[in-house]
Amino acid sequence: MKEIVILGAGYAGLRALHYLQAGHGDYHITLIDRNDYHYEATDLHEVAAGTQPKEKITYPIRDVIKEKVTTFVQATVTKIDREQQQVLLEDGNKLSYDYLIVSLGFRSESFGIPGVEENALEMVDVPTAEKVYQHIIAQMKDYAQTKKAEDLKIIVCGAGFTGVELLGALSDKRADFAQFAGVAKEKIEIFCVEAVTRLLPMFDEKLADYGITSLKNWGVKFLTGKPIKEIKPGVVVYQDDKETGATKELAANTIIWTTGVSGSRVMDASGFSQRRGRVMVAADLTDPEYSNVSILGDVSAVMNKENNRPYPTTAQIALKMGEYAAKNILTKINGGGEMADFTFKSLGTVASIGNTHAFGTVGHSAVKGFPASFLKKAIMDKSLFETGGFKEVFAKGRFDLYH
Ligand code: NAD
Numbered sequence: 482m483k484e485i486v487i488l489g490a491g492y493a494g495l496r497a498l499h500y501l502q503a504g505h506g507d508y509h510i511t512l513i514d515r516n517d518y519h520y521e522a523t524d525l526h527e528v529a530a531g532t533q534p535k536e537k538i539t540y541p542i543r544d545v546i547k548e549k550v551t552t553f554v555q556a557t558v559t560k561i562d563r564e565q566q567q568v569l570l571e572d573g574n575k576l577s578y579d580y581l582i583v584s585l586g587f588r589s590e591s592f593g594i595p596g597v598e599e600n601a602l603e604m605v606d607v608p609t610a611e612k613v614y615q616h617i618i619a620q621m622k623d624y625a626q627t628k629k630a631e632d633l634k635i636i637v638c639g640a641g642f643t644g645v646e647l648l649g650a651l652s653d654k655r656a657d658f659a660q661f662a663g664v665a666k667e668k669i670e671i672f673c674v675e676a677v678t679r680l681l682p683m684f685d686e687k688l689a690d691y692g693i694t695s696l697k698n699w700g701v702k703f704l705t706g707k708p709i710k711e712i713k714p715g716v717v718v719y720q721d722d723k724e725t726g727a728t729k730e731l732a733a734n735t736i737i738w739t740t741g742v743s744g745s746r747v748m749d750a751s752g753f754s755q756r757r758g759r760v761m762v763a764a765d766l767t768d769p770e771y772s773n774v775s776i777l778g779d780v781s782a783v784m785n786k787e788n789n790r791p792y793p794t795t796a797q798i799a800l801k802m803g804e805y806a807a808k809n810i811l812t813k814i815n816g817g818g819e820m821a822d823f824t825f826k827s828l829g830t831v832a833s834i835g836n837t838h839a840f841g842t843v844g845h846s847a848v849k850g851f852p853a854s855f856l857k858k859a860i861m862d863k864s865l866f867e868t869g870g871f872k873e874v875f876a877k878g879r880f881d882l883y884h
Contacts, residue, residue: 482507482508482509483506483507483508483509483579483580483814484508484509484511484577484578484579484580485501485508485509485510485511485578485579485580485581485582485810486510486511486512486513486568486576486578486580486581486582487501487510487511487512487513487581487582487584488513488514488558488561488568488581488582488583488584488585488747489513489514489583489584489585489586489745489778490512490514490516490519490542491519491520491522491584491586491778491779491799492522492584492778492796492799492800492803492864492867492868493582493584493777493778493799493800493802493803493806494512494514494582494584494777494778494803495519495545495803495868495869496799496800496801496802496803496804496807496867496868497582497584497775497777497803497804497806497807498510498512498545498551498803498807499545499803499804499807499867499868499870500803500804500807500808500811501550501551501807501810501811502547502550502551504807504811505811505815506811506814506815507814508550508814509550509551509552510550510551510552511551511552511553511554511576511578512542512546512551512552512553512554513553513554513555513556513558513568513570513576514542514553514555515555515556515557515558516542516555516607517541517542517543517553517555518539518540518541518542518607519539519540519541519542519545519868519869520535520538520539520606520607521538521539521796521861521864521865522586522587522606522796523796523861523864524537524538524861525538525604525605525606525607525610525643526604526610526643526646526647526649526650527650528607528610528611528613528614529604529610529611529613529614529647529650529737530613530614530617530647530650530651530653530654531614531617531618531654531657532650532653532654532835532836535607535610535611536877537877538607538877539607540869540873540876540877544869544872544873545868545869545870554570554576556570556571556572556574557570557571557572558570558571558585558747559571559747559750560747560750560751561581561583561747561751561753561774562751563581563751563752563768563770563771563774565577566578566579566581566773568581578773579773580773580774580775580810580813580814581773581774581775582775582777582803582806582807582810583747583748583774583775583776583777583780583781584776584777584778584780584799584802584803585744585745585747585748585778585779585780586744586745586778586779586780587605587742587743587744587745587758587779587780587794588605588742588743588744588745588746588758589603589604589605589738589742589743590740590741590742590743590757591738592740592741594709594710594711594712595710595711595712596711596712596713596714597712597738599712599714600712600713600714600715600716600736601638601712601736601737601738602616602735602736602737602738603737603738604643604647604737604738604739605742613735613737616735617635617658617735618658618661620632620633620734620735621633621658621659621661621662622661622662623734624662624663624664625661625662625663629734631715631732631733631734632662632734633658633662633664633668633669633670634670634671634672634732634733634734634735635651635669635670635671635672635733635735635737636672636673636674636717636731636733636735636736636737637651637671637672637673637674637737637739638673638674638709638712638717638736638737638738638739638740639673639674639675639676639738639739639740639741640673640675640680640681640693640703640705641681641739641740641741642681642683642832643739643742644673644675644739644740645680645681645692645693645696645832645834646832646833646834647737647739648671648673648696648701648834649696649832649833649834649835649838650833650835650836651671652671652696652699652700652701652834652835653835653836655669655671655699655700667700670700670702670733671700671701671702672701672702672703672704672731672733673696673701673702673703673704674704674707674709674717674719674731675703675704675705675706675707676706676707676708676709676740677705677706678705678706680693680705681693681832683793683830684830684832684840684841684842685847687847688840688841688842688847688849691840691849692832692834692840695834695838695840696834699835704719704731706723707719707720707721707729708720709740710728712736712738713730715732715733715734715736716730716731716732716733717730717731717732717733717736718730719731742779742794743757743758743759744757744758744759744760744779744780744781745758745779745780746758747780748760748780753768753776754769754770755780756782758779758780759779759780759781759782759791759794760776760780760781760782761782761784761791762775762776762781762782762783764822764823765805765809765820765822765823766781766783766802766805766806766809766823767809775806775809775810777799777802777803777806778794778798778799778802778803779794779799781802783798783802783823783825785825792825795827795830796864797827797828797864798825798827800864800867800868801823801825802823805820805823808820828843828844829841829842829843829844830842831843831848831853831856831857831860832857833854833857835854836854837851837854838850838851838853838854839853839854839856839857840853841853841856841857843856858879858880859879861879862874862878862879862880865877865878
């Protein structure tokens with residue numbers, strides 16, 4: 482009997498599990514994750530801003546386990562030994578595999594900027610997202626006592642997809658934050674410090690402008706073309722003048738770091754040939770050095786042959802990768818022919834800015850405002866369905882008609 486081990490119960494890992502559990506052949510599956518729940522990584526900003534409780538973006542992994550074929554192990558992976566075909570766990574245990582799916586997800590990337598780890602809040606998983614929300618509320622309550630202006634200020638570092646969605650959710654919550662502080666909504670100041678001036682390059686300029694202008698109209702203050710050089714306690718230091726390198730400081734008691742991510746540290750620790758935790762995979766999503774190891778999602782870089790650049794890491798591509806890798810392994814186990822290369826056609830990209838607004842592209846069409854927000858919720862439910870099935874969509878889906 483062949484042993485298939487899946488590392489990580491994110492979008493890619495659970496999608497692969499779904500297809501493997503539905504397949505036939507002489508194999509057993511072990512799924513390993515450090516948590517006993519799956520979380521929708523694209524919705525973390527909602528927990529960080531407090532627009533959704535963590536229960537809404539998580540579900541128990543056991544809900545999707547078919548015990549006849551799959552064993553779930555809650556443990557932290559520290560290293561992969563591809564030579565010995567073993568996975569090493571933090572608790573000292575080792576697991577052997579015939580086929581391995583590595584889908585260990587992302588971590589925050591500081592780019593070596595001083596003070597980031599010590600003085601900024603990251604938002605990479607459920608505990609860190611919850612910590613952001615608790616921190617904001619603690620500052621608001623603190624203001625009610627001390628009247629320190631910095632308590633009312635929030636800085637989001639980086640206006641990428643994550644930063645912009647977080648800014649939208651924070652804008653939705655300004656009135657609630659103000660209530661905790663006992664001030665008018667306008668007193669809550671939300672800033673975004675961003676290195677470049679052309680924001681959100683995945684969208685055309687007009688569409689990106691729409692998103693940013695909406696946020697500005699709701700009171701977000703953007704400082705663009707200002708690379709962050711250091712984070713001191715309660716202070717963001719940014720380059721104000723490119724020519725002279727002169728810096729300026731912006732003080733706030735909540736500083737959130739959303740300037741980009743890297744793949745899991747396990748990739749580096751295991752000697753994979755990688756850049757920022759992402760391995761450039763072969764055309765069938767396997768490790769170029771070991772064809773029994775599939776590498777998916779945020780730890781994987783897949784070349785888009787149309788523009789010779791790796792595809793961006795999104796939930797949509799991770800789900801597709803999970804399906805492909807499972808089918809590839811089933812084909813190998815059951816002695817089928819070669820799989821055609823992995824290909825990906827994006828259905829579109831929609832960024833939410835708060836609960837009732839969004840913007841993006843679907844096919845070649847731009848979508849904006851409330852209709853886009855409706856579409857975004859449909860996209861969220863689709864991905865929830867693809868890992869969790871009907872049960873999770875009925876329990877956690879975004880449309881009231883389920884509840
Ligand atoms: P990103 O790399 O897309 O954006 C980071 C932003 O931070 C950029 O605008 C960059 O210029 C800025 N930045 C970097 N260093 C800086 C510095 N020192 N000072 C100031 N600004 C700085 O990162 P992300 O938003 O975390 O997204 C990561 C990936 O995940 C992307 O591929 C994104 O498309 C994807 N994502 C997808 C979804 C979704 O599909 N729903 C949601 C979130 C993220």
